[in-house]
Amino acid sequence: MVTITVDMLAADVINYIHYMGRHVNTVKKLTLKFYKVL
Secondary structure (H helix, E strand, O other): OHHHHHHHHHHHHHHHHHHHHHHHHHHHHHHHHHHHHO
8 A cells, every 4th residue: 555655656756747848838938939039
């Protein structure tokens, strides 16, 4: 039971990091486009 919980937590953390990484990249791209327009 404990190992399953740890695995699930690890998977959640990894998914969260990937999601945040993608979100940060999207924000960077939008910011670059915005500055190019200016």
